[in-house]
Amino acid sequence: MNNPFEKVTVVGAGFLGTQIALLSAHSGYKVSIYDTKESAFEDTYNRLTTDFKNKKITPAIPWEKWDDLKKSITFSTDPAVALKDTDFAVEAVFEDLEIKRKVFKMMGENAPAQAIFASNSSSMPISRMEDASGRPEKCINTHFYLPLQGMYMTDLAGGSKTLPEIMEKGDAWIRSLGCVPLRVNKEILGFCFNSVWRAIKKQSLYMWGNGFVDFRDIDRAWRIFSKMPIGPFGFMDTVGLDVVYDIEMVYYNDSKDPKDKPPEALMQKIKNGELGVKTGKGFYTYPNPEFLGPDFLDPKKK
Ligand SMILES: NC(=O)c1ccc[n+]([C@@H]2O[C@H](COP(=O)([O-])OP(=O)(O)OC[C@H]3O[C@@H](n4cnc5c(N)ncnc54)[C@H](O)[C@@H]3O)[C@@H](O)[C@H]2O)c1
Incomplete structure (x- = not known):
């Protein structure tokens, strides 16, 4: 071509x-x-x-x-x-x-x-x-x-x-x-697939940020469910938590719906300099994040 x-x-x-x-x-x-x-x-x-x-x-x-x-x-x-x-x-x-x-x-x-x-x-x-x-x-x-x-x-x-x-x-x-x-045939925030990924990201942040679950369990579930090598939180670390926050704020500023506001706990991580892979720490610690270890998905390991 x-x-x-x-x-x-x-x-x-x-x-x-x-x-x-x-x-x-x-x-x-x-x-x-x-x-x-x-x-x-x-x-x-x-x-x-x-x-x-x-x-x-x-x-x-x-x-x-x-x-x-x-x-x-x-x-x-x-x-x-x-x-x-x-x-x-x-x-x-x-x-x-x-x-x-x-x-x-x-x-x-x-x-x-x-x-x-x-x-x-x-x-x-x-x-x-x-x-x-x-x-x-x-x-x-x-x-x-x-x-x-x-x-x-x-x-x-x-x-x-x-x-x-x-x-x-x-x-x-x-x-x-x-x-x-x-x-994309008609204007929409997040375009074709990022708007779909955003729904998963938003609910994952909500569940973690409000203390319902440990973020690792969402990543475990996602990986077992999808057979992907990385879950939503590992993926957000890759993207950069500052970038994730800015993107979430675009949705919030558009809708002004409190449910669209990223959790305070995410802002706290950013203030602590925990931006993900780029600073060596986000949800996980790099270069050897826990989710890459052999025990992460092993039911026999607690
Ligand atoms: N990180 C991801 O996984 C990802 C994926 C898809 C799309 N995006 C989008 O891509 C864009 C960039 O994201 P990123 O993760 O690469 O960010 P980044 O923080 O890694 O890089 C941004 C770069 O832009 C430069 N910059 C800032 N203001 C500038 C200006 N006025 N002129 C020239 N350079 C300037 C900064 O110095 C920096 O090097 C964002 O819009 C983001 O939403 C990011």
């Missing part, structure tokens, strides 16, 4: 931005990456490789290609450099509407007029950012899950003015990265 364009720029060199950049380079795109923090790309790359190796994950990109791909990606803290001649800019900065709107404005000022803009937001429809870009007809949501860890699916949604040909370019880009596009 031919790639639909040549150059991809990723804005935000965190956990997801770095994965999108590596996957794009692996699929033959010229890739640049921009972050306000000088060490962001290097730090995230090192954290990703360490975490994957600790968890014995076989990544979607073979290990022997990683270093060369990293070298092929141009990192810059100057948006004009990173966005020069780009065809497609995708932002993966913090899950905060005001920050994302500023980034869309910045992309509009620095990228060529024909460039397409995408958001990797986990929850917010593109219609909330599109006008800041100055080119709403070229804006889409492309929400990746954990593309290098085997979750090869991506939500794809348009905004209030997105042109059909821009949706098709987004579809072609997602497919060229080896991901399955999950197309």
Whole structure:
């Protein structure tokens, strides 16, 4: 399959931005990456490789290609450099509407007029950012899950003015990265699958945060039920508890329903610096979390 364009720029060199950049380079795109923090790309790359190796994950990109791909990606803290001649800019900065709107404005000022803009937001429809870009007809949501860890699916949604040909370019880009596009026909927070995952996450947090159960038992149940190697709390540690909190707040700010507010206990963990894999402690302790141990699902071990 031919790639639909040549150059991809990723804005935000965190956990997801770095994965999108590596996957794009692996699929033959010229890739640049921009972050306000000088060490962001290097730090995230090192954290990703360490975490994957600790968890014995076989990544979607073979290990022997990683270093060369990293070298092929141009990192810059100057948006004009990173966005020069780009065809497609995708932002993966913090899950905060005001920050994302500023980034869309910045992309509009620095990228060529024909460039397409995408958001990797986990929850917010593109219609909330599109006008800041100055080119709403070229804006889409492309929400990746954990593309290098085997979750090869991506939500794809348009905004209030997105042109059909821009949706098709987004579809072609997602497919060229080896991901399955999950197309959203009508605007909804959380898109196609994240809204489903969110229902599981919300109830799991509620059960733990209000003292009904130990979080480990929800993870045990989920793993026995689904045959997956990780439960909701282990997965939230992977995502980052600060990121989970921000996403939950998007739903709460939208509905103002107290049942949508993340539990205080989650905020307490964040205040303690327990953000999950990235800080070495979240619900579990890393690099050797209890759920990877041989006893975790053994009924004979108490
Ligand atoms: N963590 C996940 O598993 C996951 C999965 C899917 C989608 N997402 C979404 O992807 C986005 C990023 O999440 P993440 O986990 O990669 O976050 P992260 O905290 O790992 O990285 C965010 C990066 O954005 C940079 N940044 C912040 N403001 C910036 C700005 N104005 N300009 C340039 N760079 C800026 C930060 O320095 C940081 O490097 C969020 O919208 C999140 O909801 C996250």
